[in-house]
Amino acid sequence: MNIVVDTEVKEKECKAQQLGEDYQQLRDDEKMYRLLCETSNSAFIYYNYEEDRVRTLADWAHFFDFAISDIKDLPKLYECVEEQYAILLREGLFIEKQHRERQSFEVRLKENRLYVEVEVNIVYDVFGNPTDKIIRFKDVTKLNAQKDELAYMAYYDMLTGLYNRNYFVRLLGEFLRLADKESHKVAVMFVDFDDFRRVNDGMGLIAGDELVQLFGQYLFDLMSDHVVISHFSTDIYCIAIYDPCGARSVETIYQVIKERLKKPFKLMDGQEVTMTVTVGVAEYPEAAAGTLELINCAEIVMFKAKSRGKDMIQYFDGAILEEFLQTVTIQTKLKEVVFEQNFTMHFQPQYYTKDGKMRGVEALIRWKDSKGDMISPAVFIPIAEKNGTIVPIGNWVIEKSVQTYVEWRSKYHYPLVLSLNVSAVQCKQKDFIDIFLQILKKYDVSPAEIEIEITETILIEDFEHISRRLGKLRKIGARISLDDFGTGFSSLSYLKGLPIDTLKIDKTFVDTLLTDENTKIITESIIYMVKRLGYETIAEGVETEEQFRYLRELGCDIIQGYYLGRPMPAEEISSLLADLTAKV
Numbered sequence: 001m002n003i004v005v006d007t008e009v010k011e012k013e014c015k016a017q018q019l020g021e022d023y024q025q026l027r028d029d030e031k032m033y034r035l036l037c038e039t040s041n042s043a044f045i046y047y048n049y050e051e052d053r054v055r056t057l058a059d060w061a062h063f064f065d066f067a068i069s070d071i072k073d074l075p076k077l078y079e080c081v082e083e084q085y086a087i088l089l090r091e092g093l094f095i096e097k098q099h100r101e102r103q104s105f106e107v108r109l110k111e112n113r114l115y116v117e118v119e120v121n122i123v124y125d126v127f128g129n130p131t132d133k134i135i136r137f138k139d140v141t142k143l144n145a146q147k148d149e150l151a152y153m154a155y156y157d158m159l160t161g162l163y164n165r166n167y168f169v170r171l172l173g174e175f176l177r178l179a180d181k182e183s184h185k186v187a188v189m190f191v192d193f194d195d196f197r198r199v200n201d202g203m204g205l206i207a208g209d210e211l212v213q214l215f216g217q218y219l220f221d222l223m224s225d226h227v228v229i230s231h232f233s234t235d236i237y238c239i240a241i242y243d244p245c246g247a248r249s250v251e252t253i254y255q256v257i258k259e260r261l262k263k264p265f266k267l268m269d270g271q272e273v274t275m276t277v278t279v280g281v282a283e284y285p286e287a288a289a290g291t292l293e294l295i296n297c298a299e300i301v302m303f304k305a306k307s308r309g310k311d312m313i314q315y316f317d318g319a320i321l322e323e324f325l326q327t328v329t330i331q332t333k334l335k336e337v338v339f340e341q342n343f344t345m346h347f348q349p350q351y352y353t354k355d356g357k358m359r360g361v362e363a364l365i366r367w368k369d370s371k372g373d374m375i376s377p378a379v380f381i382p383i384a385e386k387n388g389t390i391v392p393i394g395n396w397v398i399e400k401s402v403q404t405y406v407e408w409r410s411k412y413h414y415p416l417v418l419s420l421n422v423s424a425v426q427c428k429q430k431d432f433i434d435i436f437l438q439i440l441k442k443y444d445v446s447p448a449e450i451e452i453e454i455t456e457t458i459l460i461e462d463f464e465h466i467s468r469r470l471g472k473l474r475k476i477g478a479r480i481s482l483d484d485f486g487t488g489f490s491s492l493s494y495l496k497g498l499p500i501d502t503l504k505i506d507k508t509f510v511d512t513l514l515t516d517e518n519t520k521i522i523t524e525s526i527i528y529m530v531k532r533l534g535y536e537t538i539a540e541g542v543e544t545e546e547q548f549r550y551l552r553e554l555g556c557d558i559i560q561g562y563y564l565g566r567p568m569p570a571e572e573i574s575s576l577l578a579d580l581t582a583k584v
């Protein structure tokens with residue numbers, strides 16, 4: 001008897017305990033769901049069709065100052081969104097009418113100006129009848145602000161508030177298209193400070209930045225529907241004028257700029273600087289047929305003006321371009337004589353960060369114009385690429401550089417890597433590899449002594465073709481270096497499949513490395529990633545000791561830049577090597 005009673009009691013106790021545990025479980029679950037709801041930055045409406053009951057959950061008061069207790073109250077919501085969202089909301093809240101399960105969209109509230117993502121979910125039973133409806137309101141105001149900031153960075157230059165280079169090129173493209181339709185002209189003014197180095201070197205980089213900013217802000221006010229202005233690079237601004245005439249003629253804008261430059265710029269530390277600018281002007285369609293060529297022409301003209309004296313404006317003149325083109329077209333007839341007369345090679349040293357040893361040199365071409373002035377390859381290479389003369393020029397660069405390299409090698413026996421810039425146009429030539437190998441053979445140089453630099457943009461144009469070709473070059477032992485990394489559509493993800501050995505971090509990163517937190521983070525992660533992929537990193541355009549130290553700290557392998565050595569004639573590299581080998 002006792003035994004029976006005992007088991008009954010035990011069973012009851014067991015059940016009670018089980019119920020207690022279930023209850024506890026339920027309470028824990030409820031607590032967890034409540035927490036999830038409350039921390040989700042959202043508010044919810046829950047509607048059960050069978051019970052016809054509406055509940056609001058989580059942070060309702062963050063969004064709305066009224067309650068909803070009946071499904072008929074839902075239209076109250078239309079009132080509180082900005083007008084243009086009302087229809088969207090009305091259709092979105094009742095998607096069961098279209099038998100849809102889920103929809104999300106964004107609205108903006110009138111009162112508190114919040115951006116709200118609305119997500120509507122309907123649960124159906126097996127017969128296709130709706131059973132539950134959950135509407136979630138999520139505050140995405142902050143997220144939108146971040147997106148806006150990113151968009152801002154994509155279009156504008158942070159220092160001056162003017163357009164950035166990429167966006168300027170796009171806007172100029174739109175001007176050209178419109179000009180075709182409306183038979184108008186478009187002028188580009190390439191505006192460059194004279195002797196900017198004097199400020200940067202003499203007063204410091206911050207003073208330089210301040211000056212760029214002050215002048216940029218002044219230019220900002222000249223913008224209109226017809227005039228767009230960009231901060232193009234360090235001390236260069238580009239102005240595009242649609243249908244230049246009257247108050248927006250090139251001459252008027254130039255006078256307005258000159259007027260401003262009569263007065264000094266007041267810097268924050270009280271110093272005053274007076275500056276002048278040299279301006280190159282090229283007009284569409286007279287000077288060039290496309291955006292980049294037009295900017296290039298304006299730049300060439302500006303350079304020309306600089307070599308004639310500064311503080312002036314120079315209009316495009318076919319003769320300036322002719323002078324260049326003639327120089328190179330004649331070369332096909334006269335061959336090397338003309339090359340030697342018009343071009344020369346400079347070499348810039350590169351150093352390892354770990355032991356300070358010289359690693360190699362980058363060969364950089366220079367064009368001597370008729371007066372003996374040096375013209376930057378950044379100006380004439382793009383034109384030579386357009387008209388095909390880059391091929392003979394490029395072959396000459398390889399031959400001349402390899403020949404010089406062999407002279408150093410036999411004299412100093414110092415192991416150097418010779419870096420050669422190869423243009424996309426040249427690299428794509430069918431016989432490029434054959435010609436390259438022929439030259440090496442002639443001077444008894446192994447491909448392993450050479451590094452070929454190609455720019456990131458090349459790859460984007462024709463990824464498959466070029467990367468196969470680079471793979472071949474690498475197979476025969478040459479090193480491949482990806483130049484100007486970070487200026488194109490730099491995506492670390494495509495690096496993985498690329499046949500490269502070295503990655504060159506562009507000067508634009510180095511420039512702002514110490515002043516801009518974002519650049520710091522990006523550079524740090526580039527170096528880290530690149531190391532993991534097994535490539536070497538070279539930072540170029542290193543101008544100061546601080547930049548050098550910081551890059552070394554980040555683990556960058558090789559440094560190139562004015563701080564350690566400018567591009568110099570072959571003889572100066574010879575003396576460097578003589579010093580180095582004398583020490584050993």
Ligand code: C2E
Nearest residue numbers: 364365376377378397421422423541542543561562563567
């Ligand atoms: P790049 O290949 O990016 O070459 C580096 C450029 O940065 C060179 O300009 C060099 O003089 C400059 N540089 C180096 N260190 C510093 C520094 O610390 N501060 C500053 N402000 N600049 C520095 P460069 O010689 O005017 O060449 C411009 C571009 O022209 C080169 O850019 C390259 O893309 C192209 N280029 C030069 N030589 C050749 C060539 O032989 N063949 C081809 N295809 N392209 C060439």
Ligand code: CA
Nearest residue numbers: 362421453483
């Ligand atoms: Ca290069």
Ligand code: CA
Nearest residue numbers: 483484504540
């Ligand atoms: Ca570069």
